[in-house]
Each structure stands twice: as C-alpha cells, then as structure tokens.
Amino acid sequence: MSGHTPRMHGEYYQGAMLKEPPKSRKSAWRTIFNYLYRYRVLFLLAVVMIAVESILTSIVPDFIGKITDLISDGLYSGDIDLDAITYNGLIGLVLYAIATLAMYLRQYWMSGISQNVARKMRSDLQAKLDRLPMGFFDNCRKGDVMSRFINDTDTVGSALARGLPIFTHGILVFVILLIIMLVMNLTLAVVAIVSACTGMAVAAIVMKRTQKYYRNQQKNIGRMYGLISELYTTHDVVLAYSATDMNKEKFDGINEELRVSGFRSEVTMGLLPAIMKFFGNIGYVAVCLVGSIMVIEGQITIGMVVAFILYVKLFSGPLDMISHSLGSIQAAGAGAERIADFLSLGEMSLDVESDEEKEVVGKVEFRDVHFGYNENEETIKGFSVVVEPGQKVAIVGATGAGKTTTVNLLMRFYEVNKGEILIDGVPIKEMSRKRIRDMFCMVLQDTWLFEGTIRENIAYCRDISEERVMDACRKVGLEMLIESLPDGLDTVIGSKSSLSEGQRQQICIARALVDDSPMLILDEATSSVDTRTEVVIQNAIDSMMSGRTCFVIAHRLSTIRNADVILVMKDGNIVEKGTHDELLKKDGVYADLYHSQFEIVEEPEEESASGLVVSAVVPDELKPGME
Numbered sequence: 242m243s244g245h246t247p248r249m250h251g252e253y254y255q256g257a258m259l260k261e262p263p264k265s266r267k268s269a270w271r272t273i274f275n276y277l278y279r280y281r282v283l284f285l286l287a288v289v290m291i292a293v294e295s296i297l298t299s300i301v302p303d304f305i306g307k308i309t310d311l312i313s314d315g316l317y318s319g320d321i322d323l324d325a326i327t328y329n330g331l332i333g334l335v336l337y338a339i340a341t342l343a344m345y346l347r348q349y350w351m352s353g354i355s356q357n358v359a360r361k362m363r364s365d366l367q368a369k370l371d372r373l374p375m376g377f378f379d380n381c382r383k384g385d386v387m388s389r390f391i392n393d394t395d396t397v398g399s400a401l402a403r404g405l406p407i408f409t410h411g412i413l414v415f416v417i418l419l420i421i422m423l424v425m426n427l428t429l430a431v432v433a434i435v436s437a438c439t440g441m442a443v444a445a446i447v448m449k450r451t452q453k454y455y456r457n458q459q460k461n462i463g464r465m466y467g468l469i470s471e472l473y474t475t476h477d478v479v480l481a482y483s484a485t486d487m488n489k490e491k492f493d494g495i496n497e498e499l500r501v502s503g504f505r506s507e508v509t510m511g512l513l514p515a516i517m518k519f520f521g522n523i524g525y526v527a528v529c530l531v532g533s534i535m536v537i538e539g540q541i542t543i544g545m546v547v548a549f550i551l552y553v554k555l556f557s558g559p560l561d562m563i564s565h566s567l568g569s570i571q572a573a574g575a576g577a578e579r580i581a582d583f584l585s586l587g588e589m590s591l592d593v594e595s596d597e598e599k600e601v602v603g604k605v606e607f608r609d610v611h612f613g614y615n616e617n618e619e620t621i622k623g624f625s626v627v628v629e630p631g632q633k634v635a636i637v638g639a640t641g642a643g644k645t646t647t648v649n650l651l652m653r654f655y656e657v658n659k660g661e662i663l664i665d666g667v668p669i670k671e672m673s674r675k676r677i678r679d680m681f682c683m684v685l686q687d688t689w690l691f692e693g694t695i696r697e698n699i700a701y702c703r704d705i706s707e708e709r710v711m712d713a714c715r716k717v718g719l720e721m722l723i724e725s726l727p728d729g730l731d732t733v734i735g736s737k738s739s740l741s742e743g744q745r746q747q748i749c750i751a752r753a754l755v756d757d758s759p760m761l762i763l764d765e766a767t768s769s770v771d772t773r774t775e776v777v778i779q780n781a782i783d784s785m786m787s788g789r790t791c792f793v794i795a796h797r798l799s800t801i802r803n804a805d806v807i808l809v810m811k812d813g814n815i816v817e818k819g820t821h822d823e824l825l826k827k828d829g830v831y832a833d834l835y836h837s838q839f840e841i842v843e844e845p846e847e848e849s850a851s852g853l854v855v856s857a858v859v860p861d862e863l864k865p866g867m868e
C-alpha cells in the first residue's frame with residue numbers, strides 16, 4: 242500500500258526478515274523430501290537409473306581393460322584375436338549405450354520432478370500468502386517474499402535437477418568401487434577407505450561451517466530484491482526528496498554484502514573439491530606404500546597393487562562428483578530453509594465451513610471492540626455502536642483517530658482483540674471472510690487498481706454489460722476522459738503515470754457503482770478529486786447510498802451533514818455521537834473539528850439553493866502522503 246512509503250526513510254530495511262523466528266534448521270531437507278514424496282515413483286525410477294548408470298560406469302573400464310590385454314597379448318604372439326576384441330568391444334559399446342540411456346532417463350525424470358517440485362513450492366507459497374493475516378503485510382518486505390518465490394524455489398529446483406543426481410551417482414559409484422576393493426584385498430581396501438573417509442569427514446566439517454555463507458547469500462539476494470522493488474515503486478518519492486544519495490549508500494551496502502557472501506560461498510564451492518582431491522591423493526600414496534610393503538613381504542602380487550592403484554585413481558571420480566554437487570546442495574538447503582520458514586508462519590484463524598445464505602438486512606453492531614496493530618499498543622479502545630439497517634453513518638475525527646482501523650475491523654482484515662462485531666446479530670467471527678467482504682462494497686483513499694483495462698478495473702471479475710460500465714463512468718464524471726482515449730474503455734491502466742490520482746479514485750467509485758453489495762464503505766473516497774468533479778460524483782454516491790447501510794469517512798461536510806448519525810472518533814474511541822445539528826449544539830469535539838477543518842467555499846455551479854455549498858478543505862498538514 243502506498244501509505245507506507247515514508248517508512249522507506251528509516252529503519253525499514255533493518256527490521257526482521259520475517260515476523261516470526263524460523264523453525265529448526267533441520268527442517269530444510271525434510272521440506273524438500275516432503276515435496277519429493279509426491280513424485281516418489283518417478284524419483285525411485287530415477288534412482289534406479291542412477292544405480293544402473295553407476296554400475297555400468299564402474300564395470301565398463303573392465304572391458305576396455307580386457308581389450309587392451311587382448312591387443313597387447315596379440316602384439317607379443319603376433320596373432321591378434323579379432324573375434325574376441327570385437328566381442329568385448331561390442332559388449333563395452335552396448336553397456337556404454339545403456340549407461341547413456343540411463344543417464345538420459347534420470348536427467349529427464351529428475352528435471353521433470355525438480356520443476357514440478359519448484360512449481361508446487363511456488364503454489365504453496367502463494368496459497369500461504371492468502372492465509373497470512375493482514376498484519377504480516379504491514380511488516381513484510383515485498384522483495385524478500387519475492388525472492389523466496391523466485392530465487393529460492395529455483396535454487397531448490399536446480400539442485401534437484403543436477404546436484405542431487407550427481408551426488409547420488411557419486412555416492413553409488415563410490416560404494417561399488419569400495420565393494421570391488423574389499424573383495425580384492427581387505428588391508429589395501431581399508432587403507433583406501435580410511436583416507437577417503439577422512440576426506441569426506443573434513444569436507445563435512447567445512448560444509449557445516451560454511452552453510453551460513455549460503456544462507457547469507459540467499460538472504461542478501463532477498464534484501465536486494467526488496468531494495469530494488471522499493472526503489473522502483475517509490476522512484477518519484479526518491480527523486481522528490483533527493484534521497485538518491487542515501488539510497489545509493491544503502492544499495493552499495495547490500496551490494497557489497499552480496500559480493501562478500503557470494504565470494505565466500507563460491508570459495509567454499511571451489512574449496513571442497515580441492516580438499517577431497519587432497520585426501521584422494523593421500524589415499525593413492527598410502528595404497529602405494531602399504532602395497533609395496535605387502536609385496537615385499539610376499540603377501541600379494543604386483544598385479545594386485547597395480548589394480549588397486551587404478552581403483553584408488555578411479556575413486557577420485559565419485560569424490561569429484563560428490564564434492565562438486567555439494568555446493569548446489571548446500572544452496573538448496575538454504576533456499577528450502579527460507580521456504581520452510583515462510584510456510585511455517587502463523588496463519589489467520591480458519592474460516593467457518595459454510596455460511597447461512599440469509600438475506601442481508603444491514604444491522605451492524607460494534608460491542609466493546611478493542612484492537613491494536615501491535616501487542617503493546619491499543620489503537621481501538623472499547624468502541625461500541627449500533628447501526629440500524631439503512632442508516633448512513635459518518636465517521637469523523639482527526640488523522641490517526643482510528644477511522645480506517647474501524648473499517649478494517651468491520652471488513653475483518655484484522656481480528657479484534659476483545660469484544661465483538663455483529664452483522665444482523667451474527668458475530669463476524671462466525672462468518673466466512675468471503676461472505677463478509679461480499680456484503681460490503683468499498684472505496685478507499687488508497688486506490689485499488691490493477692494492471693488491466695479500465696473496463697476490467699470497473700467490472701472487476703464480474704459479468705457486467707458495457708452499458709452499465711459506461712453509465713457508471715458517466716456518473717462519476719469519467720466520460721470525457723474515456724472519450725478522449727483512443728482505446729476508450731479498453732485503455733490499459735495500472736502504472737501510476739497514466740492517470741491522475743483523482744481519476745484513479747473516479748474509477749474506483751465507478752467500480753463501486755456497478756456493485757450490488759448490500760452495504761457500503763467509503764473511506765475518503767473523493768479525497769483526490771477536485772471540488773467540481775466531486776459535486777458530480779456526489780450525486781452518484783448519494784444514489785449509491787440510498788437504501789444501504791453506509792459507513793462514510795469523508796472530509797466533505799455535505800456528506801457528513803446528511804448522515805443519520807455522526808460518530809466522532811478520538812484516540813480510538815467514540816467521543817460523540819449524534820446528528821450534525823445535535824453535535825453542533827453540544828459544542829464539543831465535533832464543533833471544534835467543524836470550525837477548524839471545514840470551511841465554506843464558493844460552490845462552482847448550481848446544486849444548492851443558496852448558491853453556496855459547504856465543502857471541506859483539509860488543512861495542509863493533514864493531507865495524505867505525497868502521492
């Protein structure tokens with residue numbers, strides 16, 4: 242919401258990433274495996290393919306070795322056994338072909354699985370977003386959430402597509418080679434295994450200590466997204482306040498942190514293979530040494546040592562695969578953690594299953610309502626009022642008195658802390674949120690427009706005829722504008738530049754005009770349109786209000802004066818209640834407000850018999866933001 246822009250200058254970026262502390266770090270991979278579980282059959286098939294590939298790649302060298310032996314034997318004897326060579330060669334070829342096919346299949350399946358997992362994660366995040374309470378959006382940073390949707394799911398996806406299969410393949414080849422070695426010679430196998438395991442253990446320690454770099458990396462990417470989206474959406478504010486220098490500083494800070502965390506995770510990613518290689522070489526030397534001693538002592542033949550040395554060399558293959566894929570697996574762990582954190586945030590209370598679809602009469606009652614946006618600060622303090630069906634209620638009060646908050650509570654955007662709000666005698670807690678929102682039609686000071694045509698914005702997912710849309714436009718004074726646009730109603734809007742704030746409000750009011758909801762909420766709905774247009778709109782609004790229960794927060798005195806009841810709010814409570822005349826007579830807060838905030842200006846056209854209309858002018862310091 243645009244009302245939050247001023248917070249950009251301040252602590253906005255230093256706040257916590259998410260409101261609630263993250264759950265256990267261990268849940269990251271559990272999250273991933275929970276997702277994988279949905280594709281367990283394909284995943285198992287892929288694992289089988291990895292196994293086939295691993296076994297074949299471990300065996301094929303044997304055939305190549307046989308061919309080499311046959312050739313060298315033939316060279317000595319002068320009679321090369323071509324048939325045997327062809328036979329072994331063909332087997333080797335077929336095995337290679339199968340291995341390649343297995344590799345293709347596992348890549349195909351794992352790519353499918355990984356993209357499906359990423360998609361499912363994104364849709365789960367999206368569904369979660371719908372279940373989060375309004376309070377989350379007040380405090381969250383858009384970019385950080387965006388980065389969870391886009392960057393973190395992608396990191397997990399690519400680790401599943403490439404990192405995990407390569408890792409598994411490496412482990413399997415490693416195990417197969419181990420078995421072969423164990424069968425060949427126990428002592429030498431133990432030597433090779435000990436050195437390899439030491440290498441793995443060291444790598445594991447390094448991994449454990451460097452996971453934080455990956456975590457920082459993902460976090461900093463989120464912050465960068467946040468800053469960019471904020472700078473972009475508030476570009477005009479930044480320019481107007483000459484805040485470019487300050488923002489440059491902030492940007493440079495995050496950019497630098499991103500460099501450092503990126504550098505560290507890259508270094509780790511490069512360091513791991515080096516460590517593994519080092520211990521691989523140690524194993525190689527150890528096998529040579531121990532093997533030679535054993536040969537001298539006559540325990541084994543030289544051939545055995547040579548074979549072993551070859552296998553220890555082969556060992557570096559899987560170790561390489563393992564160490565190279567560890568980086569992406571670590572990054573995926575960090576990404577999954579952020580996704581799991583988001584998915585474990587506290588949600589809104591569950592909606593009731595089904596509503597009684599009764600006709601809405603329009604009686605609204607606030608019963609000793611208490612509410613605070615934060616735990617330690619109460620914004621609404623014991624608000625009580627009964628609104629009869631069809632009554633027009635005007636809510637007035639200084640900025641910050643709690644008018645919008647009251648309306649937010651009525652719409653159940655937030656849950657009350659204490660007390661109750663009832664519609665037609667039923668507590669809104671016992672209704673579904675959708676039903677409550679369907680009961681009301683709402684026009685706010687913060688215009689709600691989305692990227693789309695004017696027609697789509699007015700019809701808003703409902704099936705509404707062209708005539709009705711055009712009629713609504715006429716009533717709110719948009720006719721001239723629409724006629725001047727080459728595409729008319731089909732002009733695409735949404736970006737700030739194309740329409741003035743007043744025109745945006747006019748569209749929102751037109752949207753309300755074609756809405757048949759039984760109750761109406763107008764929160765400073767005409768604050769940005771000029772007095773002349775306002776008079777036009779007022780007729781539309783008056784017709785819209787007739788016969789409905791209405792809550793109007795307005796600065797325009799004529800609206801307030803025609804209200805059946807005026808609620809004067811101060812510091813989160815109703816301090817006065819009554820009609821305009823009653824309240825003036827009382828000479829209390831309302832009278833004060835009336836004299837200080839509203840002034841009488843000359844009426845531009847007919848409308849009132851006296852030629853004068855009382856209109857409100859909001860003092861400068863009370864004017865909303867800098868939109």
Ligand SMILES: Nc1ncnc2c1ncn2[C@@H]1O[C@H](COP(=O)(O)OP(=O)(O)O)[C@@H](O)[C@H]1O
Nearest residue numbers: 379614620638639640641642643644645646647
């Ligand atoms: N989303 C929010 N989070 C925290 N505090 C809020 C939020 N919205 C409003 N407030 C605070 O609640 C108080 C009442 O605000 P509001 O109901 O918007 O006043 P108004 O009467 O001008 O509409 C103000 O002090 C405001 O700072």
Ligand SMILES: [Mg+2]
Nearest residue numbers: 644645646764
């Ligand atoms: Mg307000």
